[in-house]
Amino acid sequence: MADDGGEAVYYVISDLHIGGDEQLGEVEFLEELLGFLRRLERTEERVELVINGDAFGLWEFTDVDGIEKFDVLVETYPELFEQLRATGESIRITLLPGNHDHELAAYDAYVDRLAEYNVDLVPEQSIERAVGDRTVHFEHGHQQDPNNRIEDWGNPYATPLGYYYNTLVTTRAGQLSDRGKFNWLKDVQAVTPTERMPVWLGSKYFYREMSPLLRYALVPFLLLFNISAILAVVAGLDLIGVWSMPVDRTTTFLGQFGAAGTAAWFLLSVNVVVAGLLMLVGIPLYLLRRDIRKTIDRFGIFETGLTVDAEKPYVEAAETVFEERPETAVFCYGHTHRPRTRKVDGRLLVNTGTWLKRLHRRDGIIGILPPVFYPSYQLCAVRIEAADGGGVAAEYEAIEKPSPMVEELTLTERLFTVGREPNVALPDRTVVGGDAGTEPTE
Template identity: 70%
Template sequence: MTTQADGEAHPGADDRVYYVISDLHIGGDEQLEDIEFREELLTFLESLEETDEDTELVINGDAFGLWELTELDGPAKFDALVETYPTVFEQLRATGETVTITLVPGNHDHELAAYDTYVDRFAAYNVDLVQTESITRPLAGREIHFEHGHQRDPNNRIDDWGNPYDRPLGYYYNTHVTSTAGQLSDRGRFNWLKDIQAVTPTEWMPLWVLSKYVYREMHPLLRYALVPFLLLFNVTALLAILVGLDVAGVYAMPTDAVQGFLGQFGRPGTVAYLVLAVNVTLAGILLLVAVPLYFIQQDIKRTIDRFGLFDGDVTVDAAKPYETAARELAAERPETAVFCYGHTHRPDVTEVDGVCLVNSGTWLKRLHRRDGVTGLLPPVFYPSYQLAAVRIDADTDGIAVEFQPIEKPNPAPEELTLTERLLTLGRKPDPDLPDRHVVDLDRSEPKSSVPGETTGTGPEPVSEQQE
């Protein structure tokens, strides 16, 4: 197994400009074969083809979804990729005549490290496939470390690197769940199931399926009848609390106001008041039951956490393993200035022991969880794109790391139903790419490109309101 220290070194130019992209996940069964960012990728590659700088493009893992091509084996998958995406491969060939293109295997395309024939096949398209876990590149007298990042994830780590039959837990999830989703996606009212690759953390997948059922697959008449009912329940629950305050002699004005208002309408008002009174009674009972259930639920959760029963979650922590790896690398290889990885799909820049830790993000759609205003309907998973290439080059003050955004229209207007848009009014995510970051070569405090700004975004929190 190739260790981190054994990563392939490269003698290239010490003043070269590096561009990094990762997690394209090109390829897969049936509906997964669609590349929603095809035009943006081609435009980006064309721009590199026209550069006059000494440039290297590093595709840092999971360029291809080989795990999701379940009906083919070995290098036959390469033939399928070329046949399905001829314009992409021809543009790689054209761009590779001007700049160096280096491809590093990830977990989804680990097979690239398992068959030597892949090296020659990619070389025909001017792509230098390396079959090691990591590579290094020189810059300004220092070093950039590249790895995909899945080796820090116990659910996707390849213990026997280069063995095509070494299959971690993530392999089975993708070949059985993700691939099946691609085969079934076009059977829905809307072709949404193929977006399962964008669901992170993986534990949210069942909730995401429930959300898409309610907002996409449920009959529209049922959905439009359900929303006002749940809104009415929320109002009734509020009234139940106010009635409780009235009964306790704390605050009587709201109930008096309701009685006075409905009393103006005579018998219909009396009927409405009785219906409301029954609803308030039921809501009050539910609220009384909910209080002890809530405390029981919290106690059960604390007990589970204490015993560590769910410590083996499917999703790796988005930051900690990589911060630890950066600290270890800073101690073992002091010449390291930048540690570049992908895998978690979260674009980020932060400083760890003098090493710039940068995640290049993903070109897949990103789904941001937003709980609806009713509190009872499933959350809305709001889609967006954060397409970007990371540019790393020498700066007068050190080594500059900068995200260069690649514009793509917001998919939300076409992909969200009217109900989802209404429930997320004022709650739309506004994901930003990290600011430009400069690493001081003397390992002093890193410098931000804009006065007063921090040097990085820090780890992006994964909460119930985000992702």
């Protein structure tokens, strides 16, 4: 173990989601994780690594049950478990269950098996750690999510709504992913919120699975749809004799270019006709859909959706913890996969993000092309330690990993997202309490 003297320093990671059926078993960040663990193995500080839930994707295993899932993990990732053993000889490693690996709290055998690799499994919903005269509250965060809350903690048969989504959708995607022209379906876990799933599937079909000939034939029409819709209205006004000037001038202008002008006129006419037909059908369908949605909302049929506010439940949970235990300076959680900080009542709310790939939706600027889901990594560990003046500091340490953009986006997708790449910068270092107040520091 490292030197026991001095203040403890906590490194926090979460949402690794290691393991699962077939393609879900691929860990794209394995080398980066091993490198991070090797760095902690060599530290001279008094460090504790807190793995704050969803270290493993136990929900994503459908062919094995109970403690057998751990056997599969060890067999599949021997290098990882040996590195955990080596790092655990130098520092303390504490593991909390999340929703995807809630079974860690359901079988006592997991405690003993993980202890063999120097990992201290705490099968509780939360833990606290001291930083000076303040404390840090750690929990995965799924207990604040009604779709993934485990009402009967420790029950191996607990099946919240999120469990069914994973067994019916996520694991099936892992089993089918390698059948595509490109192995993209395994990224289903990176699609958040879950309501974006149909849009993501449509996007990947268009850019990855659709016949290239068909896709490139559709692109001009989809790009010109907005213009064609306007021209369809203008053409309608010409047909009924209200306003003929735009059509007459367009005909005269294109007529100057001979055969090329005729071809352009034909292409434009086809676009206008299709756009006009879609408008005739689409407008009443839109009005009908809006009226049905209002009726559904009025009856409250879908009062509980799959989308959970990324901040509100955790702000409320943190406020409760801060009120009941005033010495708590930091409420640290994961689950939502969004690395961010927020000040609450003079204390700090910290989300540790995810090591999975993240997908950022980028809608087309013009036309009705499907949105592009831009991939990125935001691998990070949060370092929490005592700060000067009696405060507590939280700082994100980035673990570098090359962007998957070139390999995973088609040329068409890259062209449509030029200049619209997501900002993957991590939050600044923040100090709370003591003399520093709650201001970010460089």
